[in-house]
Amino acid sequence: MSDTVAGxxxxxxxxxxxxxxxLFADPARVADWSTRLDLPGGAIRFDWSKTHLNAAHAAQFDALADAVGFKVKRGAMFAGEVINVTEHRAVEHTALRGIGRDTSVEEATALHLRMKSLVEAIHAGALGEVKHLIHIGIGGSALGPALAIDALTRDGAKVDVQIVSNIDGCALEAAFAKCDPATTLIAVASKTFTTTETMTNADSALNWLRENGVGDPYGRVVALTASPDKAVDWGVDETRVLPFPESVGGRYSLWSSIGFPVALALGWDDFAEFLEGAAAMDRHFLESDGLANLPLRAAYADLYYARLRGCQTRACFAYDERLRLLPSYLQQLEMESNGKSVKADGSPVDGPTAPITWGGVGTDAQHAVFQLLHQGTNLVPVDFIAAIIPGDSLDPAHHRNLLANCFAQGAALMAGKEAKDGARAYPGDRPSATILCEDLNPATLGALIAFHEHRTFANAVLMEINAFDQFGVELGKEIAKSILGGGTKFDASTEALLAEAGIK
Structure with missing residues (x-):
């Protein structure tokens, strides 16, 4: 840490x-700390007024951003420079949305056209009748598609999509039970096309097709990968291999061919709107500075609570059933990106990095975990996310009740309540932020996801860490391979468990 940053x-x-x-004694508090951003698909209001940040904090965080070279590093990412220093790679997910280095944007456009052609060919019947897709991936190759499809296909999909990530065979069998082999395609999503869980599931899916009368199971497979040669070697015809660039990390890959199941389920026009919503957030993030930059403002609050108030967790509650998978998506995005103990230069970090991200869906969570938020001993900053236009066609009382509960929770966390009986007292002064969408559609969902991507990057820059490697996930996988390979001795506890399970 430089003397300037330490100071x-x-x-x-x-x-x-x-x-x-x-803070709320200031009549300008809400106006100063909430912003309505007009985006394709409708406006989104970002309200950070119920956090403890004030002008003095903002001034110091602005100085921190200058001291760590935030603008330079942001520019380097969009310019396609090598910013993932441990893996010597550029970070170019924004180029997939049309914002980035010219050559990378051109490549992304060509790859999208290739994917569009395949999607439209499938919809037109070029591969026969297709009613189902089993999408096999893990991590970012599954979480992103699952979120987008669950959020955007509640009114029906052009093709039913089942997402399978877990190596547990129960997950794959559940997908099989919902699909007719004669009308099912298999998408295999793996950056390297060597991921053990994904390839094991892919082999089992091929066997399922074969055992159910499909004469050419490989002819029913679409490969989504940054290693197209390996997909072809595995048996996928080149015409059904959809590549994506090596410079796109798994948890940032939804915008690439990893989004194939989304495009297949929604149709290309909706997928294009999804990309444009994210691109609008890219432009905002690239062109705005200081508190006017919404992802950066959110990062200031994140660091305030993690580093200055000792908050070890951050909660996200979606008051919209369509966003029920958002907390799970954010867990990987934030904790895999910023759960680090060394800086980008390899030196030890000098404070907390990523808090534990968790959450759920309202109003269910109110009857489960909000007791701790209101009266527990842990201070937990909370994000509430909701949409003004309902996603259902039932009595409007449903949605009014939902939004009333969402806004009431933020008000209650802030205000608290005095009582002579301590069991009925609420301390209050507990922070929250609210993201209120005018509507939830492909464009606004794209903007929401891009907002959180940039928030994660901004946090990393301010902490001087590399958000784009994930070596922490490798050791356990290496040991699992050693177990399955045999001949390696482990600690006494592990050896006993292996013996009990009959694995060794």
Whole structure:
């Protein structure tokens, strides 16, 4: 840590920690800390007024952003420079949305046209009748498609999509039970086309097709990969291999051919709107600075609570059933990106990095975990996400009740309630932020996801870590391979478990 950066953190630690009640004595509080951003598909309101940030914090965080070279590093990412220093790669998911290095945008456009042609050919019957797709991937190759499809196909899909990620055979069997082999395609999503869980599931899916009378099971497979040669060697015809660039990481790959199941389920026009919504957020992130930059503002709040208030977790509650998978998606995005203990230069970090991301869906969560949020001993910053236009056609009372509960929770966390009986007292002064979409559609969902991608990147830059490697996921996989390969001795506990399970 440079002396300048260390001095800024020291200055931040010395700042007064005002209560939310004190902050709201300022009549301009809401206007200063909430922003309505007009986007394709409808506006989104980002309200950070119920956090403890004030102008003094903002000034110091702005100074921190300058000291760590935030603008330079942001520009380097969009320019396609090598910013993933441990893996010596550029980071170019924004190019897939049309914002980035010219050559990378051109390549992404060509790959999208290839995917569009295949999607439209399938819809036109070129591969015979297709009613189902079993999409096999793991991590970012599954979480992103699952979120988008669950959120956007509640009114029906052009092709039914089943997402399978777990190596547990129960997951694959459940997908088989919902599909007719004669009208099912298999998508195999793997950046390297060597991922053990994915390829094991893919082999089993081929066997299922074969055992159910499909004469050419490989002819029913679409490969989504950054290693097209390996997909062809495995048996997929080149015409059904959809590549994506090596510079796109798994948890940022939804915009690439990993989004094939989304495009197949929605149709290409909706997928294009999804990309454009994300691109609109890209433009905002690239062209705005300081508090006007919404992902950066969110990162300031994240670091305030993690580093200055000792908050080890951050919660996200979607008051919209269509976004029920968003917390799971954000868990990988944020914790795999920023769950690091060394900086980008290899030196140890000098404070907490990513908090534990968790959450759920309202109103279910109110009757499960909100007890701790309101009266527990842990301070947990909360994000609420909702949409003004309902996703259902039932009595409007449903949606009014839903939104009333969403807004009431933020108000209650802030205000609290005094009571003579301590069991009925609420301390209040507990922070929350609210993201309120005018509507939830492909464009606004794309913008929401891109917002969180840039929020994650901004956090990483301010902490001086590399958000784009994930070596922490490798050791357990290596040991699993050693177990299955045999001949390796482990600790006494592991050996006993292996013996009990009959694996060794």
């Amino acid at each position: 800024i953190w020291q200055a931040l630690e010395k700042l007064e920690k005002p209560t939310l009640g004190t």
